[in-house]
Amino acid sequence: MKYTSTRNKTVSISSSEAIIQGISKDGGLFVPTNIPKLNNIMDLKEMNYKELAFIIMSKFFTDFKSNDLKNCIDKAYDIKFSKKEIAPLVNVGDVFFLELFHGPTLAFKDMALSILPYLLKEAIRINKIDKEVVILTATSGDTGKAALESFANVDGIKIVVFFPEDGVSEIQKRQMITQEGINTFVVGINGNFDDAQNGVKEIFNNNDFANLLYKNNYILSSANSINIGRLIPQIVYYFYGYLTLLKEGKIKNNEKINIVVPTGNFGNILAAYYAKEMGLPINKLICASNENNILTDFINTGIYDKRRELILTSSPSMDILISSNLERLLFHISGEDDMFIRTKMDDLARQGYYKIDNLNLKYFYGAYSTEKQVSFSINNMFVKNKYLIDPHTAVAYNVHEKYKLETCDDTKTIIASTASPFKFGSKVASSIDIDVKNKDEFNIIKELAGKTNIEIPRAIANLENKEVLHENNCNKENMKYLIEKFLEVGGIDD
Numbered sequence: 001m002k003y004t005s006t007r008n009k010t011v012s013i014s015s016s017e018a019i020i021q022g023i024s025k026d027g028g029l030f031v032p033t034n035i036p037k038l039n040n041i042m043d044l045k046e047m048n049y050k051e052l053a054f055i056i057m058s059k060f061f062t063d064f065k066s067n068d069l070k071n072c073i074d075k076a077y078d079i080k081f082s083k084k085e086i087a088p089l090v091n092v093g094d095v096f097f098l099e100l101f102h103g104p105t106l107a108f109k110d111m112a113l114s115i116l117p118y119l120l121k122e123a124i125r126i127n128k129i130d131k132e133v134v135i136l137t138a139t140s141g142d143t144g145k146a147a148l149e150s151f152a153n154v155d156g157i158k159i160v161v162f163f164p165e166d167g168v169s170e171i172q173k174r175q176m177i178t179q180e181g182i183n184t185f186v187v188g189i190n191g192n193f194d195d196a197q198n199g200v201k202e203i204f205n206n207n208d209f210a211n212l213l214y215k216n217n218y219i220l221s222s223a224n225s226i227n228i229g230r231l232i233p234q235i236v237y238y239f240y241g242y243l244t245l246l247k248e249g250k251i252k253n254n255e256k257i258n259i260v261v262p263t264g265n266f267g268n269i270l271a272a273y274y275a276k277e278m279g280l281p282i283n284k285l286i287c288a289s290n291e292n293n294i295l296t297d298f299i300n301t302g303i304y305d306k307r308r309e310l311i312l313t314s315s316p317s318m319d320i321l322i323s324s325n326l327e328r329l330l331f332h333i334s335g336e337d338d339m340f341i342r343t344k345m346d347d348l349a350r351q352g353y354y355k356i357d358n359l360n361l362k363y364f365y366g367a368y369s370t371e372k373q374v375s376f377s378i379n380n381m382f383v384k385n386k387y388l389i390d391p392h393t394a395v396a397y398n399v400h401e402k403y404k405l406e407t408c409d410d411t412k413t414i415i416a417s418t419a420s421p422f423k424f425g426s427k428v429a430s431s432i433d434i435d436v437k438n439k440d441e442f443n444i445i446k447e448l449a450g451k452t453n454i455e456i457p458r459a460i461a462n463l464e465n466k467e468v469l470h471e472n473n474c475n476k477e478n479m480k481y482l483i484e485k486f487l488e489v490g491g492i493d494d
């Protein structure tokens with residue numbers, strides 16, 4: 001299996017090379033040249049998470065030896081996860097929540113970031129790279145901590161995380177700025193997630209900077225979903241969710257299901273699309289947005305228009321106006337037309353929008369939820385079912401309710417439940433009528449645990465007394481300078 005760039009189809013590299021590079025030099029994203037089909041899917045229903053992970057990942061990571069890939073999988077999906085199923089499926093009312101937040105940092109990002117360091121180390125070995133790898137990461141909250149946790153103290157790797165100073169939850173920020181590990185560097189930027197992600201992409205595309213790093217024995221890679229090594233492991237849990245339904249007798253062989261994904265950078269829903277293309281029986285992919293409803297507009301009109309204010313919401317992981325992975329979807333559905341992608345991405349960069357005539361996204365449905373609807377959904381879910389959901393999952397749940405009303409479709413549905421509610425204490429607590437005014441976040445969380453009878457996850461309970469180790473802050477223009485400082489490499493003028 002080879003990988004090419006969405007912006008230049010003459011590129012042809014192996015999976016291990018794509019994982020190391022993170023993003024293509026032409027600014028495009030690496031995609032598999034064909035999406036492999038999986039045969040006899042229904043026969044896989046007795047497999048555990050690791051076994052299934054191997055079946056799926058070995059289709060994509062074809063230059064990894066079987067035993068080496070198995071090793072990566074074994075080390076990734078172990079007791080770091082608090083549930084033996086890794087991704088348990090919970091039936092509440094008429095939907096099934098695929099709980100993806102039982103990893104070490106309590107967000108779905110752990111599902112892929114638990115394995116990425118092992119894949120990267122193996123990729124480095126395969127390609128005989130003798131440089132140190134610097135992982136650049138932009139985050140609106142969850143990716144940053146998950147990447148820090150997984151790469152901390154990994155030999156031969158350094159990790160730099162940029163987060164929007166005012167665009168993450170209190171707990172997400174605390175998780176990041178208390179991160180231990182000599183190889184970790186965390187920086188708050190005065191800007192939003194798009195600024196952080198654009199800054200990181202510009203740094204990737206800066207040849208002079210790459211040369212400077214190279215001379216100093218460093219190369220860059222990414223822990224965001226722009227890295228294909230982040231995306232492929234996310235396909236696994238959609239198969240696992242489907243096969244759990246089948247195993248429990250909730251669906252029949254080959255019965256189609258709907259999947260709802262709270263969506264920001266479009267990586268998680270793209271993984272579901274890959275699962276569908278591999279043969280998983282999926283009826284609709286429901287793309288749920290918060291008030292930053294750029295994807296809803298795109299799915300419904302074919303116009304992607306970022307000329308709008310980014311709104312800070314209670315679901316910060318989705319506070320994004322440039323959804324990077326949409327580029328991959330467009331590449332696939334345009335018949336792999338790299339020139340078309342270049343034109344559209346140029347339009348977006350130059351004029352702030354692009355339009356696609358006769359856009360055919362017939363498997364997708366897009367809608368969004370307001371902050372009020374998010375609170376209402378959290379409340380409703382808790383009062384009716386005693387089930388607590390985080391604001392991102394509430395966005396998805398609410399959008400699914402809208403979908404049912406609009407279409408009367410009663411297909412069985414999996415909702416990707418992407419984060420622990422305790423990461424977003426104030427919003428969740430106030431939604432279930434806990435008075436949060438003038439209260440410290442940790443006290444709010446304690447009240448939340450008391451009222452719901454749910455134990456505070458250890459990773460959050462421990463945070464309160466952790467020392468702040470990172471107090472760096474910069475303007476978006478200075479991101480490169482901060483990296484130079486961290487790596488102690490001489491600066492360049494550009």
Ligand SMILES: N[C@@H](CCOP(=O)(O)O)C(=O)O
Nearest residue numbers: 139140141142143224225317
């Ligand atoms: N949702 C994000 C933004 C980055 O997304 P990614 O999937 O590309 O890493 C976050 O939590 O940081």
